[in-house]
Amino acid sequence: MRFRQISLVWAAVLALTSSAVLPAYGMAGPNETETGSFYTEQYQGEGSSPVSMEVSYGYEENAKSGRYVPVSVTLNSQSEEPFSGTLRITAMESDYDIYEYDYPLSLAPSGSLEESLDIPVGRADVLYVKLLDSQNRELLRKRLKMNVSLDTAELFVGILSDNPQELDYMEGVGVNYSSVRIKTFEMDTEKMPDNAIGLDLLDVLVITDYDTRRLSGDQVSSVWEWVKGGGTLLIGTGARADDTLFAFRSSLLEEPYAPPAQKAVDMGVEYAVNGPGDSFMNLICTNVTLSGGTEVLSNDEFPVLTSVVKGKGSVGVAAYDFIDIAEFCRVQRSYVDKLFTAFLGENRLNNLSSYLYSGNSSQYWSVQNILNTGDTEKLPDLPIYAVVILGYLAVAGPGLYLFLKRREQRTFYRMAVVGVSLTFTAVVYLMGAKTRFKDTFFNYATILDTTEDYVDEYTSINIRTPYNKAYTISLDPSYDLLPITRSNTYEGTPVPKFTGNEDYKVRVFYGEDETKISVQNASAFDPKYYSLRKRTPNKDKKGLDGDITLFEGKVYGTVTNEYPFPVERVGILMYGKLVAIDELEPGETMKLEGIPVVNYPVNSPFLVSARVTGSYQYPKADIEDPAYMLALSRTNILSFYLDRFSSFYNQEARVVAFGRDKTENRFLAGGEYETYGMSMFTSTIDVKTTKGGKVSRSALMKPPTAVNGQYYADSNSIYGIDPVSLEYSLGNDLEVEELFFEEPSEEFLNSEGLYFTNIFKGSIHFYNHDTGNYDVMSPDKKVYHGSELTPYLSPGNTLTVKYVCDSTSENNWYVTLPMLSVTGRDK
Structure with a gap:
């Protein structure tokens, strides 16, 4: 693109410039x-x-x-x-x-x-x-x-229930300090779309008091695809748990659940009128254990609401039927605020608020970044052009003049200059043939996300034309x-x-x-961005499959390339940990035990992507190096995927890989166009966290609660100017034996060629429930045994940690914290 502009300027100097403009046209309406x-x-x-x-x-x-x-x-x-x-x-x-x-x-x-x-x-x-x-x-x-609504952001909630009118208590409730207002819509089996696009307008889908057997396979598939893209599914159980969970249980449940039974549910001490007992309700409940789930709301004995991350979205399952709490919520409407704020999280609700003003612009900037890397073959050889230009100046100036002067033919100088100019113009034009765009052209980036049953394709394209004229593509x-x-x-x-x-x-x-x-009315090189998506059956069972166990920071198991072609730059990402594999041949199975595990900062998707693709190995940018440009393109698309389609804390491992050869575009229906881009292949693999009767898992799967100070859960970072206290939930179902504080690996800190990451430096304090004070911990201590944690763990297995940044540190406004993981046995 840049070279074409240079060529046009040079041609203008030589008096050969042309342009083509097609006037706008249209048809007047009534x-x-x-x-x-x-x-x-x-x-x-x-x-x-x-x-x-x-x-x-x-x-x-x-x-x-x-x-x-x-x-x-x-x-x-x-x-x-x-x-x-x-x-x-x-x-x-x-x-x-x-x-x-x-x-x-x-x-x-x-x-x-x-x-x-x-x-x-x-x-x-x-x-x-x-x-x-x-x-x-x-x-x-x-x-x-x-x-x-132009004043207050709205949370669009679809309700699928046999008695949707009983959930009218949700309508109009302000959530997250009333920054978002709930707007409810009644759904039914006939209105449920059979593709994810039909659910795009919803933020949350609530299913309660409803038999999901009535949903077709396509409708259930569309719900899962919508959740993976960022939707939120909330399921009520209660007496009808078998009905509401039927269509989703195989992808959600870790183990069978006991029959529904009446239990006393603590709605919260803030709703007690005469004493603590007033906050309890007797409700029919089902104790459901989700695979990789975390407790959002709980009693002392069982979880009231459990959630699990699926792609960029999440699924929540409540122990009760939302209809059973209707009478209570009509009086105590703030409980709806409490429920949705705890489930969705302040970060997602704040994004909804900002979306009111920014619309889809964030996606625009993200897509622009992954489509800005062009074909290096289009770049000009600048040294050669410099030689030609200097040669022209030498020949058309003193060279030609002295040559004609010696022959006493100076009267022919003007004609000779014109001839030389035309000759060099032809040379420049021929040299630029390979860098010149002759017609409409495309940049694209494709993500092929494979599951056992489906292949979801997400393609972003940029369409441009080199002339000021209309164009049509198919x-x-x-x-x-x-x-x-x-x-x-x-x-x-x-x-x-x-x-x-x-x-x-x-x-x-x-x-x-x-x-x-x-x-x-298209301008030359004016970009037009589009997102294309498609779901197709995975008939050939292609993908990246495996059996993975993550235990105490080490990875065990295997990964297999089920594609009929080799893949390279394979990365396995899970819970802030990365395993990198150079390549996998078709059908090859790689054992993971012994491969180094890298801890990465979860607030830096670009750094993680650079580590997988190898672009971190280049100390500086070199656009003339095809290998560097390939690594950069791969880094950009992987960073986009992590930001838009994946969450760092979920119960699945994200496996990403790239083909050795450029994958041809799939989206064109006809026509010969120049295209440049690449495809990335992704799959998800369930991660086991048990070994030898013990459980090892991240303590960040449920975002810690900020007791005081500012904490950013999506990046595990704090505003470190003031002390910050966080309450970590280690799991009420676990007998804690060890607690680990894990720092990002050394290569992510201040390595040459990588962006600076501000890692926490300072003192760490644990809240002591026996004394009511914070006890300072040794700054070098990274592992705590269960006996050491006894005075610091609450009855619900929570740990409150205070972080005080070193006052001599710079940039304390955005500090990355250690990642906590816990090992123990089921109670």
Whole structure:
């Protein structure tokens, strides 16, 4: 790209410059009239429309920016003639560009048609739904003025229950100091989508008092895919535990559970009126143990709410049915706040609050980073160009002049200069042939996430053209497509009026054999980002499989490459620990015992990625080195994956790998285009944490509670200017034998070529329950035995630790803490 600009400047110096501009074009629409309803209907043309149209959107006419919004359209033919045309939905993206989504349709005489469409909406403010005839003449229009909260962030909660009205106590409750307000929507079996895109508008799905056997296999699969992408599933059990857990138990439960029984549940001392006993309720409960789960709310004897991380999302299972606490919650609505804040965590709720203002911009910047690395073959050989330029100056200047002077032919100097200039222009043009883009081209990054049953493909693409002209490309229609744009509110740009008559910037046509993207008024090299996703059955059982045990910081077991091709730069990531393998041949099984285990700082996904891909071995950037550029591209895509699709504390190991050869793009439906990019292969493997009758696990699987000071759970770091006290939950089910304080490995500290990581330095204090004081610990002590911990553990197996940073340290505003792990036996 940079070289093309240099070439054009050089050509301009030699008086050879050209440009091509294609003027904008469009078709004017009808005038619009406003009403006080959410939408208005219009008809353009003579006589009556041959088709009537009814439209609804979102969940109960509610929507959110930056999400897929479901739009339901009902068409009824009012003619004895068949009808064919196009359903067009016009939206304004967050960068204020106009996007049109076209769906071809046909109606039999007097027939009807119902379409449920998932429309990506950057600014969920207004949508226009238009019906066009076969000549692209507009017949009908619906204006959808969406109900979008602009003041308070909303938590969209879908409720799947046989008695959803009993959960009305959740509606409107403020969560996390009322920074987020709950908005509930009734779901039913028929409304449950069979693809994850249909759930994109929801933040939480609550299933309680419902038989999940009624869900189809595709519906259950879509829920899991939605959770993996960041959704939150909350399941109530109680007397109907068998029903609500049926569809999900194989992926959640560690062991069979006892039959439901009545138990006294402590709702919290803050709800006691006359004494502590007032806070208890007698409820039918089911004691469920989740595989890799952590307790969110608990009694002294059993967990009330347990959660487990799945991909970027999470699943929570309550011991009771949420309907059984309805009467209590209608009086004590703050319990809903307590429940959702404890389950979702302040970090996720704060992200929802910031999303109200930033929309989908964070994804834009992340995708831009992974698609900015270009093809090194397009880079010019600058030394050669320098020689040519100096040669031209020498020949066209003194060289030619002296040559003609000796021959006494100075009168031909001007003509000779023109000839030399044309010659060197041709040379420069030919030298730039391999660096010049001739047509629309792509950068892409593909993540292939493989499970036993499915392969989920997540592809990000950047489409550009080297000229100021319109272009059209065809994509595989099996992909779901989402434009990725940044919000213009950052620049304070006022939102333009959107009437539905504006000329489009991007038009997407959903055909049977292709999805066509047409862009007009395109500037040269103007990037257009899109996210593509697709799920396909894993018929050949491809992937990275294995049997892994993590115990006291060491890894045991095997990993096997089930792909029919070799993979390299294999990384196994789990609980802040990394195992790196150089390569695996097809079908090869590698034993993990004895391979070094690296502790990494969980707040630095780029550093972790660099360690896996090998880019950390390069002390400085060298864009002319193909090996460095390959490692950098791999680092960027892995860092994106860890940030967008993975959590550092989950019960599964993330296995990532790269192919030796460039994997060709899969998303194009036709056409010869230049493409550059790569694919990364990922799988998840359950991790065993037991060995010799003992259990060894991370104490950070449940984020510690900040007693005082500022703690950032997603990065295990603190604001270290003031002392910070954290309460760690070591598990009420464990007889603690050893506690480990683990620092990131030395290579992550101040190694050359890596970013600086500010590791905690200072004093560590344990709260002593016998004396009521904090006892200072030895700064060099990293392992504590159970007998040493007796005065510091509470009856619920919590440990309160105070961190006091060294006052002489710099940058104490963001300090990475040690990672705690615990070993013991089940009680």
